Amino acid sequence: MKITICGCGYVGLVTGALFADRGNKVICVDNNPKIVNALNSGKIHIFEPGLGKLVQESVKRGNLSFIDKVEEAVQNSDVIFLAVGTPSNGDGSFNLSYIKEAAKDIGRALRNSLGFKVVVVKSTVPQGSYKILSGIINQELGDGSLVEWAYVSNPETLAEGTAVKDFQSPDRIIIGTDSDKAFLIMKELYYPFIIKRDRIMRGSPADAELAKLFSNTALATRVAMINEMARVADITPGADMDVVRRMVCEDSRIGYKFMFPSPGYGGSCFPKDIQGLVAQAKIYGYNPKLLSVIHESNEVHKNYMGERVAGLINCQNTTTVAVWGVTFKPQTDDMRDAASIPIITRLINEGINVNVYDPQDNKARGIFGNKVTFFNDQYEAVKNADALILLTEWRQFDSPDFSRLKTQMKGRQLFDLRNRWLPEAANRNGFDYFGVGRNYLLHEKI
Numbered sequence: 001m002k003i004t005i006c007g008c009g010y011v012g013l014v015t016g017a018l019f020a021d022r023g024n025k026v027i028c029v030d031n032n033p034k035i036v037n038a039l040n041s042g043k044i045h046i047f048e049p050g051l052g053k054l055v056q057e058s059v060k061r062g063n064l065s066f067i068d069k070v071e072e073a074v075q076n077s078d079v080i081f082l083a084v085g086t087p088s089n090g091d092g093s094f095n096l097s098y099i100k101e102a103a104k105d106i107g108r109a110l111r112n113s114l115g116f117k118v119v120v121v122k123s124t125v126p127q128g129s130y131k132i133l134s135g136i137i138n139q140e141l142g143d144g145s146l147v148e149w150a151y152v153s154n155p156e157t158l159a160e161g162t163a164v165k166d167f168q169s170p171d172r173i174i175i176g177t178d179s180d181k182a183f184l185i186m187k188e189l190y191y192p193f194i195i196k197r198d199r200i201m202r203g204s205p206a207d208a209e210l211a212k213l214f215s216n217t218a219l220a221t222r223v224a225m226i227n228e229m230a231r232v233a234d235i236t237p238g239a240d241m242d243v244v245r246r247m248v249c250e251d252s253r254i255g256y257k258f259m260f261p262s263p264g265y266g267g268s269c270f271p272k273d274i275q276g277l278v279a280q281a282k283i284y285g286y287n288p289k290l291l292s293v294i295h296e297s298n299e300v301h302k303n304y305m306g307e308r309v310a311g312l313i314n315c316q317n318t319t320t321v322a323v324w325g326v327t328f329k330p331q332t333d334d335m336r337d338a339a340s341i342p343i344i345t346r347l348i349n350e351g352i353n354v355n356v357y358d359p360q361d362n363k364a365r366g367i368f369g370n371k372v373t374f375f376n377d378q379y380e381a382v383k384n385a386d387a388l389i390l391l392t393e394w395r396q397f398d399s400p401d402f403s404r405l406k407t408q409m410k411g412r413q414l415f416d417l418r419n420r421w422l423p424e425a426a427n428r429n430g431f432d433y434f435g436v437g438r439n440y441l442l443h444e445k446i
């Protein structure tokens, strides 16, 4: 099939590369010429495991190309995906300006097209957006056009860091469309990925939009809930949130997924999607009480983490703190809404020198600039540090060399904000251990 993907970010590039990998002819369009130039010179501007090789191979085979103008690509495609950003406005509502602009471009390009085209919205949009977006396309198309087209909402469910794997073996593919013809085309397109088991779930465009937002809201709620419980554990003498978590999550009705204490969720999806869902519900006349406080709870938690670390390290006597991991999760370079930002900013504001090591620090360097010092080695970063904070759980941090830390660090405080380390091991090596909802001083559990 011939496909256009509009937007070459974490979603668009993965989608384009994987459809191309299965033999489709894919043109990826991005209106940022820098991105297109980079991709055309073989450079991938994002870090996503496995993506580089896929892109390289498909380009070589002639199945994948990159351009910055949508017109020609659309006219030569059967299916056109929209995978542009839908960030948050300051008030929590979705900023639809990019996707509206892209919908206009597509509508204009369709004017001079022939045959049947499927326009697929992969971007996450507020519930009800299908009306606005299909309206824009129809308006641009005007009367008298020879093209026939259908709208599909196909929200993306991949997760950064495992995006290639997620796309290749999806747990579900959500297709929202009123057109049987478009549905069959979508089924054909995704068929290589569902050969073993049919993962396609069909509903209306409104169903699909709402399902995507509900999914992210459900996951974010679990994270916010366990983090609130961790704050309760912090002030409950003798409680260890990790022990409590296991006792609770073993209940199969509750389960372990997304029930792990952390410095708070981040990334480009949970924070904006949950706020956007609530904002849109309010526009439609309903204020969802529980959902309205999830984002606030997460923000409180991120600030609490910064306050807690700053309080425990005794800022007046601390000159240097080392941080391992700053991206919003491991296996990505994405820093959007990362919990590391408010926590590190809190320390910088105290006049503390922050040494950072992250295996994928290119975007972090753009954010923190020279306000922190970046290192290329995790143990170099801890030299003379008063404390070490684990902020993102890259695998290479799982089993630290405590005796090396002891030799190289000045202080004896470890802040494990991902609860990855065994507190007793930290204590045995002469460190005080502070986790999320679990704190072990050298000779007592607090």
Ligand SMILES: NC(=O)c1ccc[n+]([C@@H]2O[C@H](COP(=O)([O-])OP(=O)(O)OC[C@H]3O[C@@H](n4cnc5c(N)ncnc54)[C@H](O)[C@@H]3O)[C@@H](O)[C@H]2O)c1
Binding pocket: 006, 007, 008, 009, 010, 011, 012, 029, 030, 031, 032, 035, 083, 084, 085, 086, 098, 099, 101, 102, 105, 122, 123, 124, 125, 156, 157, 158, 159, 160, 268, 269
């Ligand atoms: N990142 C994720 O893990 C993830 C997962 C599921 C869904 N989503 C959703 O998918 C969408 C895309 O997310 P992303 O993380 O890939 O975003 P991104 O910011 O990484 O990429 C978006 C790209 O679209 C380009 N763009 C903007 N306007 C354009 C236009 N008019 N024409 C062509 N290109 C244009 C930008 O230059 C950018 O490269 C968002 O709605 C997001 O919520 C993201």
